[in-house]
Amino acid sequence: MNDSPPGCPLIDVVATYLPRLAESASEPGLAAAVDQHAAAVREALIPAQRGGARRTLRREELADYVLGFTDWLSRVEWTEPVGHDFATLRLTAVCRLVREHDLLDG
Incomplete structure (x- = not known):
């Protein structure tokens, strides 16, 4: 069952x-590049806390990130x-982050 709100930008990206x-x-090189990008997005949305603890990535945060990123792509x-x-x-x-964090299924 998909509990993502209608119009959620993650659906189209996936x-x-x-x-x-x-x-x-x-392709190992491509996989490494995707891993680096996933880490950069995760770090932008949920910076490392003292002591190394991380909170969970939330669908709304990633959706907002995608909206901003795709808006920029459209402008350029x-x-x-x-x-x-x-x-x-x-x-x-x-x-990868959507799949890893199960962000489209509730």
Whole structure:
């Protein structure tokens, strides 16, 4: 059951970029790049606390991040390339975080 609110930007990102996440599984360099992007997004949203404790990534925070990022992509008139650039790696990393934290299913 999908408990994401209607219009949640994570749904569209996952629908579009999840296949790229699957591609990264067979390419170690690509997998490492996606891992680095996922870590950067996680750190931006939930900085490390003293003592190393981290709170859970929340769907609303990641959705807000995606809205801001895709808005910026729209303003710079970005188009998705055949290969992998910064934006596709970042959006693929968002898919990884959605899957890792089970953010689309309640």
